[in-house]
Amino acid sequence: MPMHPIEHDRRYGELDQVVRAYAGQPADDSEDKLSVALTAYLRHTWHTRPSALATAERQLREYSLHPPGRLRLRLGEFYPIPDTGLPEHAIQNWLRTLADHIKRSIEAGEVPPPSVPLTHWEWHARFPEAAQFLGGWFSQDMPDEFADHDAAVADYTATTDLQLAARLAGELHELLALNLDESDYALALAELGMEVDPPAPYSPSGWLARVAERLGDGRFRADYGQSRFDG
Template structure:
């Protein structure tokens, strides 16, 4: 019987975060150098959840020490490591190597320097609400669902909780503060799920700034009009 979500997170939740960082990336970690994927995981996790590093190290070692058999995998009682491009015979040593790199980073305080995201996982992890906005409202189906980009933005604005809208505005300002080249902003919106071009005549960064401005205004709740008993 598959594990319930709480049990899964207790055993494999942070392990899954580490392995998910390798989606589309090479698992080319070496004893003297973590891979680009693991560096992205360390950079992001140090920034928002440094306590999770110890959890990741523990879960990686425990899984490597007690790899699941085929029966328990079939029953859903273990985490099946996704294909990361390594032969099965190397997975155990690779997991131990990841745990060693994470332990070294946590104990030495060696943190990857701040930078723009460098992997798909890191873009999605760093800008989750922006990924929801661009992937949900600006997919390739957007021209069939909305008259134009402004209509899609208004739909997001009127159907989304105000706290999430505020979070999106903050993420937009954070992304713009990275001061990337325009080609890198085009890459950023693609990594975050946007499948249509910005409206003319805007560049990707210019359109993101426009969206941040249009969503960033405070809308006070004045309450019911005078004399309205409701």
């Protein structure tokens, strides 16, 4: 009988996050080397959900010690490890290696420093609302759906909860704070799902700044009341 979502998350939810971090990345961890994917997972999780690391370590180790048989996988009773490029006989040892690295990181307090995202997973984990915005409103179908880029931005602001729009504005400012070259901003936009070029005459970073400005244009005002210095 297939697992219910709550059972899946309780037993495999954080393991799934670790494995998803390897999408498009080699699973080349060893006893004395962390892969780019695991480094990205550790960096993001340390800075956003540090308590989840212990759960990841436990779930990885338990799965490596008690891997499901093919029948139970076929019945949907266990989490199937996605293809990592490793042969089947190497999966258990790889999972134990990941658990060991995470345990060492927790016990030694080894936190990867802030950095530009290194993987597709890390871009989306760090900038989730930007990925929703760019992938949803600026896919290759955008020219058929909207008159121009401004119309697409206007549609997003009109149809999206104000709190999510505020989150997007914050993510765009954080993205700009990476201080990348324009070619790297173009790559970042592509990683986050944008499939059309920014409108002329804007560079990628210039357009991001323009969108962030539009999102906050009079929408997030605070009422400070009457100052005690007012007449």
